[in-house]
Amino acid sequence: MGDPKKQRKKYETPRFPWRKDVLQEELKLLGQYGLRNKHELWRHKTFLSKTRGIARLLIGKPPEERAKMENELLLRLKKFGILPETAVLDNVLDLSIEDILERRLQTLVFRKNLAKTIYQARQLITHGHIAIGNRRVTVPSYLVSKEEEGQIGYAPQSALANATHPLRQAMAAVAKPPEIEQPRERKREKG
DSSP, X not given: OOOOOOOOOOOOOXXXXXXXXXXXXXXXXXXXXXXXXXXXXXXXXXXXXXXXXHHHHHHHSOHHHHHHHHHHHHHHHHHTTSSOTTOOHHHHHTOOHHHHHTTBHHHHHHHTTSSSSHHHHHHHHHTTOEEETTEEOOOTXXXXXXXXXXXXXXXXXXXXXXXTSHHHHHHHHHHSOOOOOOOOOOOOOOO
């Protein structure tokens, strides 16, 4: 049967972990995107760093050598919606961590108003209430491709699939903008 593969770290830690500006920036991102801990943030930063490193290597190569690898890198990033369709290799160097965090399933569930908060989006995903197509996904950090983005919804087996569920009704009430009353004209009293 064989031994299971040894798990390895999928992230690199910051070079200067106790700098105040780094700590504040990480904390802001953790709250904004509802990340569980800094390891999740560091994993996405490592992905971005490796991608940008590959782009820098490709820029230094002659055009004949880099054509195939450049196309593969750009296709992968365009498939996930991290880069626009008209992007070139120089655009990879302009990417920020927010571009990647915006493509997480947790963020997209919140942006599509399937959850009230970013933290509730994480809870719904881990409890199995969210599906992409007919496939239930329980990983909040799953990077959603452009094709799958339109298929995000409540899982058919979930109680939330019923439109009369109290959470769904509360979401509908929040999504509806309140009606604005017309101001009444006041009669001025002279006196």
